[in-house]
Amino acid sequence: MSHWAFVAAAYGIAVAGTLALLGASFAAMRRAEAEAEAMKGER
């Protein structure tokens, strides 16, 4: 098996894992801050 297949698999896992973490954290932050902001407006 070509060495490049192993390199591609390792980079794929690292990049996908980092992007998934970044995306999930960003979405959770936006959702929570929007909810807090909406609640502040309900006063």
Next chain:
Amino acid sequence: MHIFANPARFLRLARPLTAWLGWSGGLLVVVALAGGLLLSPKDYLQGETVRIMYVHVPAAWLGMAGWAGLAAASLMQIVWRHPLAAVAARAIAVPGAVFTAICLATGSIWGRPTWGTWWEWDGRMTSMLVLLFLYFGYIALAEAEREKGGEGRLAAIFGLVGAVNLPVIHYSVLWWRSLHQGQSIGTSGSKIAGSMLWPLLAAAIGFTLLFAAIVLMRMRAALARQKVEARMRRLAA
């Protein structure tokens, strides 16, 4: 550190810092990985698989640095009862676990063509696996305490005790000579050629900036949720 114990003051700083860390980290990672894939030479022994180093080493560093940060936050929570310390420790746990898992997966992929095996129960790999299980234990414990409305002191003690594993990981390649290579970068310098060292350092700094951005995002989400929960409790009273 005491200055940032106030959530309002922390948020004023965290809001602009999150974007700055995220964009600069992302840019640095792209440059580093492109350099690692296209510009750095292949190794005379390992061939092209040496390029896995540019994602594996930063992931290993962040898995360990993550727990060091978690332990430091746990100490602040226990000793000074900082309101943000528990939030910070919980925010570090999931990214720390993800980067530890990435380290183990990429290390395993590197091991197959280099050593002829996906896994070996040697000191370095086993202690990194223990670190992943420690992260799982911390996440479960912190979540259980949060659901019960506790302060998370048990999780904080667990975070401190778990730090015992960090020197074991660091010195494992010296204590138990096995398949995993020894330390290449130390206080006395580096054994890595400059053409391979710059993408590695750039990737380590870039991923660290991204890690910091992710932790800030998770802290901001936790603080916003706390605010909503407090408001709901006031409305229900």
